[in-house]
Amino acid sequence: MSVEVPYPHIIKPDQDVARLKRVPRVRVAMIVMDYLAHGWSPDEMCRQYPYLQPAEAYAAMAYYFDHRDEIDAEIAAELKEDEETRSRAMPPSFLLRMRSEGRL
Numbered sequence: 126m127s128v129e130v131p132y133p134h135i136i137k138p139d140q141d142v143a144r145l146k147r148v149p150r151v152r153v154a155m156i157v158m159d160y161l162a163h164g165w166s167p168d169e170m171c172r173q174y175p176y177l178q179p180a181e182a183y184a185a186m187a188y189y190f191d192h193r194d195e196i197d198a199e200i201a202a203e204l205k206e207d208e209e210t211r212s213r214a215m216p217p218s219f220l221l222r223m224r225s226e227g228r229l
Contacts, residue, residue, distance in 0.1 A: 134146050134147065143188055147181065151177070154203070156182060157185065160186065
């Protein structure tokens with residue numbers, strides 16, 4: 126028997142990603158990426174982002190630990206999309222110029 130755990134600061138509309146209820150532009154995955162990339166604790170995240178409340182940061186991390194596969198897949202998809210976008214982009218003109226002059 127599974128029990129539904131409420132996350133009072135997190136919303137997850139159907140077919141969408143988990144977000145903060147109070148600041149819906151902030152996805153749980155964004156908070157988790159700071160944890161994974163920088164090793165930030167929820168308290169440090171609140172210092173770095175003053176709009177973030179401690180309860181929201183802790184709720185996001187709790188959601189992540191309970192839904193790790195979902196959030197990891199979201200992060201992987203975002204990284205893949207970013208890499209595809211970068212591979213299609215033209216290199217900056219400065220970089221092209223430096224290469225043509227043999228400086229790089």
